[in-house]
Amino acid sequence: MSRIQPLAPAAAGSFVRLAYRLARRQLGEVPEPFAVTAHHPRLFRTSLRHELGLQRASHVASAPLVELAVYRTGRTVGCSWCVDFGEMLQRMEGLDVERLRHIDDFETHPAFTEDEREVIRLSDAMTATPMTVTDEQVTRLVAQHGRDGALELVYQVAHENHRARFNHALGITDQGYSSGDACRVPWATT
Template structure:
């Protein structure tokens, strides 16, 4: 349940109402974080521009890996909305629901490559505020990513932590896009 309800639609700027209409066409509804971010229209536009830059073809981290990382970050942060949306994106990118359902068990699942495992381990370290990234974790990424790729990976994980923490704190609800089995607690992960 969201802690802050949407304002009446007429109170959002016209350009956000157009964005909301596009979300309804794409997802069948306005996604709950959009109502929340819409209360800060300039910030929301900046967030959307940054998201668009991350989603460009030239970005060195592909959609499937970005989505898997996002699901794991969301699971750790307790953001049901982010798990839902990013599992949906992973399902679309990878073409199979089993990978989206297995993200929490990436260490033991045969569905993940060594590259994905290194990136997921890095994402978990970045997301756990009690841990710090070490040189050995960066070294584990080097067989799979160049320095620009590691920087891009770091930026994406940081962006997802920002987003998941915002959404979880304000109770953004999932949209029912991709139902996964219930997640274990972050402490179990």
């Protein structure tokens, strides 16, 4: 149970209720971080606009690489919700999610390409405290993905750090997306 209860549809305004319906239609259930943020209407709208804008803006770096970097970031931070949701996104992209069981052995496991290893290293370096990103890492990213692709990858990892730390701080845990059977948000009764 999250530290701040999700906003129940009955207590939400019309915009939030519409957003809940759209999320349920697209994802099978309302994401709990979405429903917790809904308590703050301005923050909710800002977050929603940012997520949709980021989705529309990111098309240079390959989606599988972005999803892998985001997954690794959520896992490193310790956000079980992010790991659950990230696995679902990879499954929806038609990716081999079984290989995620070997992500700790990414340096040597044959399921990962050198390009994927580089992106996982970036995720690890950006998620470390303090960050350990090097000039050489960024140079390799730009060489491999172009300036815009490198910027997208760095931005996505930075944004996942934000999401994962937000969810983890509020005690938001996995919701069953990776199993394909997302569970309902436990709406507050008070």
